[in-house]
Amino acid sequence: MAAVKRKDWSRYGKWFRRILIDAGILDYRYPIKGCGVWLPYGFKIRRNVFQILRNLLDSTGHDETLFPLMIPETALAKESSHVGSFEEECYWVTHGGTDLLKIKYALRPTSETAIAPMLKLWVRSHADLPLKLYQIVNIFRYETKATRPILRMREVSTFKEAHTSHATFEDAEEQVKEAIIVYKDFFDAMDVPYRISKRPEWDKFPGALYSVAFDMICPDGRTLQVGTVHNLGQNFSKAFDITYETEKGEQEHIWQTCYGISGRAVAAVLTVHGDDYGVVLPPKIAPIQAVIIPIPYKNKAEQINKACKDIEIMLKKANVQVKLDLRADMRPGSKFYYWDLRGVPIRIEIGPKDIEQNEATIVRRDTLEKQTCKISGLVKTIQELMRTMMKDLRLRAWKWMDERVHRVDNLEDAKKLIARKEGIVEVLWCGNVKCGQKLEEVIGARVLGVPMDIEEKIDGNCVICGKTAADIIRVAIAY
Template sequence: MGKAPDRSQWAGNFGEWFHRVLSEVPVYDIRYPVKGTGVWTPYGFKIRKEVTDVIREELVKRGHEEVLFPLLIPEYMLKKEAEHIRNFEEQVFWVTHGGTTPLDVKLALRPTSETAIYPMFQLWINAYSDLPVKIFQIVSVFRYETKATKPMIRVREVSTFKEAHTAHATREEAEMQVKEGVEIYSRIFERLGIPFVKSVRPDWDKFPGAEYSVAFDTVMPDGKVLQIGTVHFLGQGFSKAFDIKYMKADGGYENVWQTCYGISERVIAALISVHGDDHGLVLPSRVAPIQVVVIPIVYKGREDEILRACVGVAEELEKAGFRVKLDDRKEETPGSKYFTWELKGVPVRVELGPRDFDKGTAVLVRRDSLEKVTVERTSLVEEVKSLLERIDLDLKERAKKWLDEQIVKKEDLEDAKKVLESRGGIVELNWCGNVGCGQDLEAKLDARVLGIPYEDSRNPEGSCVNCNSKANMIIRVARSY
C-alpha cells in the first residue's frame, strides 16, 4: 500500500506549484519572448487536444457546427456595437501596416469574434427557415492585457478560445439556447471532473453588449476564483447593430435573437489545478495522453522474460483500447520512472517484476491515491478498466468536495472579509440587489461580485449585509484571477 501523495505545496504555494508543473511536465513553455504568450509542448498539446475534443463532442451532439472565421477584423466592423467596443477598445492589437505601407483601414486581431461573425450572419440569414443558426470555432484571440499576465490564466494570446454563436427567431428560443449552453458546459466540466458554481453576473460585469451573462467559476488551490466559462444572452443588440433580420411567416421582418458562449484554455489550467498534487499532474482518463504506463521491474538474469511479458501486457492493453506506454528504458531505475509518469499524471501504472511473473500477477498503482493492488494477469484488462473508472469518479468527487468546502455563507461583512483574506474561496451573502450597494460591497471587501446563483431557489431571510435594507437575493463574492 502506498500512501496518498502530499498536497502541501499544491495548497500552500500554488503559484510556484503551477509554474513548476507547467515547466517540468512540460505542458506549456512560457519562455517565448512575447509577453502573455506561451508554447504548447507536445505533451501539453495532447492534453489540450483531448480537452477540445470533449468540448467539440458536446457541442456537435447538440447540433452545433464548426466553422473558421478570419483573424482580422476591419476597424469599422469592430466598432459597430457601441458598448462592445467601449469595453474592448483598450485591449485590441492593431495591424496598421502592410509591409511599409500604412493601411487605409486598420485591422484588429480579434479580441473575440462577434463583430467578425455577425456581418456574415446578416448575409446568411434571410428567412425563419434559416434559423436557428448554431456555430462554433476554436481559435486564438488577442487581448492586450495591461495587468500582469499569468500562463494560461491571463494571457495576451488566448490560444484555445472556443466560441459558440447562435441566432434564433424569438426571445424565448434564444433564452432556451442559453439554458442549453449552460447544460453543455456543465456536461463538459463534469466530464473533466472540474467542479463549478454557476452565477448570473451582475449588470456591471456582464459581457459587453449582452443583456445578461451566466458564468461558471471554480476555486483554485490558493482560494482565488477562476472563471472557466460564460454563456451570454445577447438579445437583439448585435442583430440591430449588424442588421441581421429574417422574414417571418407573415411576411414581416424581425431582428434575430442571439446568444454566444465561450470557454478558453483556462479550463485546462483548472483541470491541471483542481486535480493535481505535489507529485505533479493527475489526469482524468478521458484527457490523459497516456492512460496506462507499463514498467518492467528488471533483475539481472531475468531481463528477457520480464521484458517480453511487459510487451505482451502493453499489447493486450492497447488492443483493449487504452492509450498505453511501455517504459522499457534500461538506463533508468524503476523509482525514477515512477516519478516521471506520476509527474505527467498517467492515471494507472502497471508494474511487472519477477515476483509477479512467477505468480501470474501484476501490480496496479493508481495515480490519485498511489494505492497498489495485485491482480491476476488474466483479468488485467478488466481490472484496469474498472480502476480507471474508479479513479475518474474519485477525482471528480474529491474536487467537488473541495469546492464545497470553499463556499461559505456569512451574515456580516467583517466575517466575510476575514474569510476572503485568510483562505479565500467564495462567500455567499444576503443582498438587496442595488447596483450601487453591490459596487460598494466590492470596494469594502476588496473582492469581486460573482453574481447571484443561477437557477437557485433559495430565498434570503433578513437584510442586506451592506446597506441593511431588505435582502432580495443571495450574492456570491470572491477574490478572483
C-alpha cells in the same frame, strides 16, 4: 482530501508554473509577453479536453466553422459598448508591407463582430434559424495586467466560442439554458467542480443583456472564471442590421447568444486534481492512461520485457492508451516520479515476483495505492480502476470546493473569510447596484454574481443597506 499531500499548496502559483514546464505542458518562455508554446504532451491534453467539448457541441446541433483572424475596425466599432471595451485591448494591424492601411484590422479579441457581417448575408428567413455556430481559435488581447501562463495570456491560443442566432427572445433564452447544460457536462466529464453565477450588471460581457459564468476555486482561494454564457439580445443584430423574414413576411432583428471556454479549462483540470508529485489527469483526458514499467532484475530482463510487451498488446486491443517505458538507462524509481509528474492515471509494474505469480502490480496515480491482479484479469481491473478513480476524483474535488463556499449573514465574517483566502463567500443582497459595488469595496473582493445553480427562498436583509434582501450574491478574489 487527496491521499497524496499538498504541502506546498498555498504557493499554488509557483506550483502551477513549475508543472507546466516540468510536465511538458506549456513553455511560456517565448520571447513575447503573454505568449506560450503548447508542448507535445500538453498539446495532447489540450486536444483531449477540447474534443470532449467539440463532441458535446456537435451532438447538440452546433456546427464548427472557421472565421478570419482579422476584423476591420469598421466592424468592431459597430456595437458601441463592445468596441468601447475592446479598442484599448486589441492588437491592431496597421500596415500591409510598408503601406499604411486605410482601415486598420484588429486581431480578434472575440468574434461577434467577425461573424455578424456574415450572418447578415446568411440569415434570410425564419427557416434559417436557429443557427448555431462555433469555432475553436486563438484570440488576442493586449493585457496590461501581469500575464500568467494559460490563465491570462495575450494570445489566448485556445478559445472555443459559440455564436447562435434565433427568431425570438424566448429561443435565445432556451439556448442559454442549453449552453449551461453543455458546459456542465463538459466540466463534469473532467471532474472539475464549479459554481454558476449570473454576473452583475457592471461586469457583464460588453454588448450582452446579461452574462452567466462558471467559476472554480484555486488552491490559493482565488476563483477562476472558466466559462461564460451571454444572452446578447438584439444588440449586435441591430448594430449590424441582421434581420430575417418572419412567417408573416415581416423583417425582424435576430436574437443572439454567445458562449466561450478557453484554455483555462485545461488549467482548471490540472489545478483541481494536482498534488505535490505533479499533475493528476482524469483517465478521460489523459494522453497516456496506463504506463507499463518493467522491473528488470538481471538475468530475467528478457522474460520481463516480453511479459510487458504482451501486456502492452493486450491493453491496446482493449483501447487503453498505453505506454511501455523500456528506457534502459533509468531506474524504475525514477520512472515512477517521471510519470507521476505527468499525471498518468495508472502504473503497471512487472517484476520477477509478478511473473512468478502470473500477476501485475497496479498503482493508481491519485492515491498511489498499490494492488496486484492476475494478468488474465488485467484489462477488466484497469478499466474498473479508471472508473473508480474518476468517481473518487470527482467526489474529492467537489468536496474540496463545497468546503470553500461559505454562507455568512454579516460583513465582518465575510471580510475575514476573504482575507483568509477561504474561497467564495455568499451573502444576502438587496439587488441594488450601488450596494453590490460597495460590497466589493468593503470586502476587498469581486462580486461573482447571483447563484444560478441553487434554488432557495430568500429570507433576510442586505448586508450593506439592511433592506429586505432580494438575492444571494457571491463574492471572491478572482483571477
